[in-house]
Amino acid sequence: MRVNIFDVAKKSGLSIVTVSRVLNNAPTVRENNRKKVLEAIKELNYSPNSAARTLVRGKTGVIGLTLTALNDSVFDGVVKSVFEHLKAKGYFLAISIETKRSEDSLEPCNFLFQEDRVDGIIVLSALEEDAYVAELERKHIPFVMIDSHGDYPEVTTVNVDNYLGGYEATQHLIGLGHTRIAHISGQDWFLSARQRKEGFIAAMTEAGLSPSLIAEGTFGIHCGYGIMQDWIAKGQVPSAIFAADDVIALGVIRALMEAGYNVPHDVSVIGYDDQTFAKEVHPMLTTIRQPVEQMGAHAVNMILDMVQGKPNEHIKMQLKPELIFRESTSKYKGVVDKR
């Protein structure tokens, strides 16, 4: 059978209480005895049973994270960051991957919420946010949302300033001399998509340009290709395009290349997210990078504060994105015409 605290007590000649004290770094243990216990622990290769601890302490020591996809540089970065910071504080990470629920499913909105296996939850860019918020509040499970789409005054959130990102992406293009600039946005029900678009509009308007070329696309999907093809067919090729994410940008570039346009010579394209592939493709993507490490770090700090009962005035953290200037954008070279 597994070695337990009694075995350690017996071996060290002390009581289980003293062993427990050593385990928990209680100051009231004679140095000599502490050594004995530590030695016994090492010799027996003992480690405390976490279920027993959880039972008596009422805390599990694990934080849940719900997300929809892993294969994304932003999510990947955030998850890694969350994992590392949790690990540093002695917490475990449990993951729940939310797939689209079938319409008529009666299943509660998330697996992780069904049991008491986590002390708190980090919700990363959820699809069905409203349901999550409602359920989590009903169950009184502490939670933090990263990249939330809706607006929940009572909820603690960590977001990146998408307005600023859209604004800076557009300014970058304007600074390069472009005036006919298009934007392909994400789905409108994503707050982030709306904010990037607003940033675009603001920058354009400020520069006295018309922000009229806007198409609504779909994050992460190859919509850029179709939209661009459409614009090409209609003879509406702008000299620069701000795509709401890198995948859209990729599709745009593919359509342009197939139609004989050169990027960035004929058309500049800027993406968003700085996906891993962004610096592998030809041309390398100019894009907006999100501060994934910080996002994870803050989310962890906040959720642990909440779990540990520290006051938390449902903070709204807002982080800044960063422009990464690579090859897919360049100075305006003149009227665009298919060569």
Place this chain on the structure above:
Amino acid sequence: MRVNIFDVAKKSGLSIVTVSRVLNNAPTVRENNRKKVLEAIKELNYSPNSAARTLVRGKTGVIGLTLTALNDSVFDGVVKSVFEHLKAKGYFLAISIETKRSEDSLEPCNFLFQEDRVDGIIVLSALEEDAYVAELERKHIPFVMIDSHGDYPEVTTVNVDNYLGGYEATQHLIGLGHTRIAHISGQDWFLSARQRKEGFIAAMTEAGLSPSLIAEGTFGIHCGYGIMQDWIAKGQVPSAIFAADDVIALGVIRALMEAGYNVPHDVSVIGYDDQTFAKEVHPMLTTIRQPVEQMGAHAVNMILDMVQGKPNEHIKMQLKPELIFRESTSKYKGVVDKR
């Protein structure tokens, strides 16, 4: 305070034992009483404390998964599959992201292994496999390895036939009429890299071609770009290239395009893994897809069998990859020369 089994017992007018029986679907409960209990459970919104269950049952109901990166279509697919299959069996998924250990770290090789929080572990394409295997066997933690690089006779593994993948990729190129075919491999210490290379060599040799153009690259890193540039500089441009993964292929294509070559007109390039971006780039990548869903499904079945004590003769499962023919490869058009 949280509602517990006593509350349910009181409310339903039965003992906690009967409640427990209902919870565990014991057949020996009068239908009438079962209903009463169920009703009380619902009214009180009760759910059993998992720590208490874990403590008494000696099983946690969670399976750990260790990996090195998420941002990869293959890993992503496997993790999703593992998650879904575990969920279907009522298990939770805990994740540990292995980052490279600092040289002098005394830290045990993996976080998840340190406590008794998991019933078993799925090791996904680990970097320091030997250490893992040793540690896990020493601790008697059941485990299954997916995409293992070394050769461990005693370990249960799920792998994809990389030899076959390399063979088919090469055959595809040969079938297209190519004869001067190069291969950029992954690091040689990856079994998968060696096997893909062997498949390449076998296919070439079988066709009476010389498999002499081989360069050792680095999985997932932009090595393809540099190697291809080198070949171009030396005037050693083959008419087709089999890259050991899609990222390498991307780099190869970028170098070719920058040097004025057309892919696939001048040079055909085939990748490996079918990353998400593979069908977004221009040209869309021809590649080898791994059966990620099956990999996850089998790994889960195996680990749960082991956890539940079913006999398991350290199975070596070998799955088949699939060729995805897209745009980056085409029929041999004649001598390659820069146009």
Place this chain on the structure above:
DNA sequence: GTGAAAGCGCTAACAA
């Protein structure tokens, strides 16, 4: 500084 005893919430023997 240390230990005896109670109890966290549940399941498994054993009786009834």
Place this chain on the structure above:
DNA sequence: TTGTTAGCGCTTTCAC
């Protein structure tokens, strides 16, 4: 069919 009793391994009063 149901309930009583005894733990699972640990932490936490509360005496000593």
